[in-house]
Amino acid sequence: MRFKLSxxxxxxxxxxxxxxxxxxxxxxxxxxxxxxxxxxxxxxxIWLAFTLGWTALITYIYVKKVSKRGGLTFRG
Structure with missing residues (x-):
């Protein structure tokens, strides 16, 4: 079951x-x-390097996901 979210x-x-x-x-x-x-x-x-890499990876995956659905556009 899929819900429609605002x-x-x-x-x-x-x-x-x-x-x-x-x-x-x-x-x-x-x-x-x-x-x-x-x-x-x-x-x-080493923890700092891992954390920066982790942040970059999550950001990369999220931007790829968002770009597939139309990008980061803000509509009024």
Whole structure:
């Protein structure tokens, strides 16, 4: 069953999903590093590189998905 969502509701849901995707894995990795007492400078630099790569990957996938359905156009 598929529901018809308004543009505003769809925007809010997409924003929520993107926020969760952007933050969940990096925060989980920081918790794991803290749990195993592995918060060294090198590990934090590796974590930062992973987080930047993760953000770029999610952004790339989202932009590809949005471009298939007509792009990022805002209509009044």
């Amino acid at each position: 543009r505003q509701t769809r925007f809010m849901l997409e924003s929520l999903v993107l926020a969760i995707l952007y933050t969940a894995l990096p925060i989980l990795l920081l918790i794991i590093l803290q749990t195993f007492r592995s918060l060294t400078a090198l590990n934090l630099v």
